[in-house]
Amino acid sequence: MVNYLAATSALDDVKHVINVLCEPHWFLIISVVALAVFLLKYRTVTKPAVAGTIGALCTLAFLVSCLDSNFVKIVTKADNVPIVMMMVLVGFLLWLAFRQAALNDERMERGEPLREAGADDKVLVWPDLVYIELIALVLCTAALVVWAIVLPAPLEQPADPNVAPNPAKAPWYFLGLQEMLVYFDPWLAGVVLPGLIIVGLIAIPYIDKNPRGNGYYTFKERPFAISTFLFGFVILWVVLIIFGTFLRGPNWNFFGPYEFWDPHRPAALLNTEFHDLFWQGLLDRRLPEHFLIRELPGIVLVVGYFVVCPVLLKATFFRRMYLQMGFIRYNVMAFLLLMMMLMPIKMALRWMFNLHYVVGITEWFLNV
Amino acid sequence: MLGRLGNWVREGQIWGSVFRHGVPRDRRTRAMAILSNVFLHLHPVAIRKSGIRLSFTWCMGGLTFFLFLVEVVTGVLLMFYYRPTVEYAYFDIEGLRAHVTLGLLRELHRWGAHAMIIAIWLHMLRVFLTGSYKPPREFNWSVGVILLVLTMLLSFTGYLLPWDQLAMWAITVGSNMARATPFVGYEGPGAAFIQIGGVPLVHAGDDARFGLLAGTFVGPNALLRFYVLHCVFIPLVVTVLLGVHFWRVRKDGGISGPL
Numbered sequence: 001m002v003n004y005l006a007a008t009s010a011l012d013d014v015k016h017v018i019n020v021l022c023e024p025h026w027f028l029i030i031s032v033v034a035l036a037v038f039l040l041k042y043r044t045v046t047k048p049a050v051a052g053t054i055g056a057l058c059t060l061a062f063l064v065s066c067l068d069s070n071f072v073k074i075v076t077k078a079d080n081v082p083i084v085m086m087m088v089l090v091g092f093l094l095w096l097a098f099r100q101a102a103l104n105d106e107r108m109e110r111g112e113p114l115r116e117a118g119a120d121d122k123v124l125v126w127p128d129l130v131y132i133e134l135i136a137l138v139l140c141t142a143a144l145v146v147w148a149i150v151l152p153a154p155l156e157q158p159a160d161p162n163v164a165p166n167p168a169k170a171p172w173y174f175l176g177l178q179e180m181l182v183y184f185d186p187w188l189a190g191v192v193l194p195g196l197i198i199v200g201l202i203a204i205p206y207i208d209k210n211p212r213g214n215g216y217y218t219f220k221e222r223p224f225a226i227s228t229f230l231f232g233f234v235i236l237w238v239v240l241i242i243f244g245t246f247l248r249g250p251n252w253n254f255f256g257p258y259e260f261w262d263p264h265r266p267a268a269l270l271n272t273e274f275h276d277l278f279w280q281g282l283l284d285r286r287l288p289e290h291f292l293i294r295e296l297p298g299i300v301l302v303v304g305y306f307v308v309c310p311v312l313l314k315a316t317f318f319r320r321m322y323l324q325m326g327f328i329r330y331n332v333m334a335f336l337l338l339m340m341m342l343m344p345i346k347m348a349l350r351w352m353f354n355l356h357y358v359v360g361i362t363e364w365f366l367n368v
Numbered sequence: 369m370l371g372r373l374g375n376w377v378r379e380g381q382i383w384g385s386v387f388r389h390g391v392p393r394d395r396r397t398r399a400m401a402i403l404s405n406v407f408l409h410l411h412p413v414a415i416r417k418s419g420i421r422l423s424f425t426w427c428m429g430g431l432t433f434f435l436f437l438v439e440v441v442t443g444v445l446l447m448f449y450y451r452p453t454v455e456y457a458y459f460d461i462e463g464l465r466a467h468v469t470l471g472l473l474r475e476l477h478r479w480g481a482h483a484m485i486i487a488i489w490l491h492m493l494r495v496f497l498t499g500s501y502k503p504p505r506e507f508n509w510s511v512g513v514i515l516l517v518l519t520m521l522l523s524f525t526g527y528l529l530p531w532d533q534l535a536m537w538a539i540t541v542g543s544n545m546a547r548a549t550p551f552v553g554y555e556g557p558g559a560a561f562i563q564i565g566g567v568p569l570v571h572a573g574d575d576a577r578f579g580l581l582a583g584t585f586v587g588p589n590a591l592l593r594f595y596v597l598h599c600v601f602i603p604l605v606v607t608v609l610l611g612v613h614f615w616r617v618r619k620d621g622g623i624s625g626p627l
């Protein structure tokens with residue numbers, strides 16, 4: 001009995017630590033570090049023994065977590081189940097891809113042909129491919145039918161425009177965008193940034209002039225392209241979806257995975273504007289009357305970010321890339337990259353200074 | 369006995385008229401099996417060995433396509449039971465589970481849609497990680513991105529149709545963003561400048577969100593509009609683009625591989 005109590009209270013301590021580590025800043029930092037370690041040490045991490053251990057530990061942590069009722073409630077919510085599956089698949093497939101990349105990179109160093117090599121090695125589509133497709137199709141159908149039997153599709157109360165649920169969430173695949181709403185005004189989070197994601201994706205093949213790594217798994221030959229893409233996909237898309245589905249509760253507050261979703265916790269207050277920090281904090285003066293002058297420092301900062309950074313980067317880290325890409329490509333790439341980095345930058349500013357807007361021209365709905 | 373029956377069927381006129389080649393047992397007939405079938409002819413006759421390895425493509429493009437077909441079939445069946453009006457929509461969905469044999473349809477359709485979204489992201493991930501967007505496949509990547517956007521819009525428009533609280537508020541949250549579109553949303557930057565003699569031209573009754581919802585809130589007009597987009601317009605566009613996508617996979621030299 002005593003032992004049992006001691007054990008549960010120890011477990012509660014662990015849960016508490018995990019709840020704290022799941023606060024957005026910790027969670028994001030940990031994810032970024034994990035991704036960085038994965039990319040830097042991909043040859044070691046993807047060795048079957050290491051990867052298997054990590055996978056087993058994650059499974060174990062998940063199973064133990066399922067002892068907690070708050071955790072179970074949130075991961076078994078019908079519409080959240082696909083996200084758990086997605087996390088598993090993303091993890092597994094990243095391993096698969098980087099395992100092959102590691103093998104290929106080692107082969108290239110030894111001067112051996114790639115795993116995918118042999119352009120003349122052709123097989124007939126019938127039967128080799130057609131049968132694979134058939135099997136995949138049957139397995140997929142079976143999985144889908146089981147899924148449909150086990151998990152009923154959710155149907156809540158009939159729509160009622162007068163009763164807003166709390167929290168009101170967009171469909172899960174848009175929750176990354178809804179998370180951006182925490183940090184940006186809707187014109188950026190809901191319109192400009194999603195639009196730029198689409199434009200940026202389409203632009204990728206026209207920006208990336210690196211001729212190597214075409215048609216096979218490798219990391220060594222294109223580290224920048226792959227790291228940038230994975231930062232966007234894993235951190236700014238998948239992790240933000242995890243935030244949105246599992247960790248955002250009533251009043252869009254953050255709740256740890258083992259925390260009860262308390263609807264009475266008040267929404268976070270945001271009251272620090274950059275113009276306050278600048279005029280009152282830094283210069284110790286009253287806010288200027290005219291809003292354009294009031295916002296001038298913020299505007300300078302934002303414009304400066306987009307103008308100075310590309311020039312600086314060109315002279316330092318991206319020198320070789322600039323030569324390879326040329327003026328237009330380089331600047332398009334730099335613009336898209338800086339746009340993407342706006343999100344983590346704004347997140348960090350929010351966590352450090354509780355900053356609301358850098359530029360706050362509320363008069364024109366022009367807030368950044 | 370069965371073998372004899374099989375041979376008899378396969379040598380008869382009916383079989384021969386449908387499949388214009390012998391049993392695919394040798395190189396020639398196997399090639400014919402692909403070439404003389406309009407569906408299988410999406411494939412080339414022969415393909416590089418690395419391209420069919422499951423560890424290379426993860427079969428994700430194929431699964432995305434298969435899930436799209438699942439959605440089409442279950443979606444058509446759902447349309448038999450569903451009326452896109454505020455009076456009926458919710459209760460039709462409710463009745464589907466209670467009264468319709470194989471009411472599993474809705475589950476298949478909903479989970480199939482989620483699975484398709486996941487599959488398409490993973491397909492994009494694999495195409496990126498193998499560098500398969502590089503020349504000559506740049507354009508097909510762009511076609512793919514459009515397909516990605518359309519797939520997400522398909523899911524988004526479908527999310528509203530059950531007309532329950534979850535549906536309506538999710539769409540409300542999602543479509544509220546359109547209010548803030550620069551210049552064409554009434555709460556967007558720049559909209560206030562679009563005016564004639566002090567009369568604003570962009571207001572809640574004619575801005576981008578209004579165009580999306582056919583109203584200032586998620587109501588009956590939005591339901592009808594989303595229904596038509598979901599069942600007719602977007603699937604048609606996706607089908608056409610899928611044709612382009614598959615055609616280009618072949619024209620760009622099949623599944624990518626090292627030169």
Ligand code: HEM
Pocket residue numbers: 425427428429430432433434436488491492495500501505508509510511512513515516519610613617622623624625
């Ligand atoms: C409805 C959505 C889509 C379907 C059904 C689909 C289907 C397919 C299929 C069956 C293939 C053959 C190879 C494979 O299975 O991987 C393929 C290849 C390809 N897909 Fe997609 N795709 C879709 C969306 C996308 C997206 C979102 C992208 C990228 C953003 C994309 C880019 C490509 C490219 C570049 C290839 C050629 C790859 C190679 O040659 O290795 N597709 N697609």
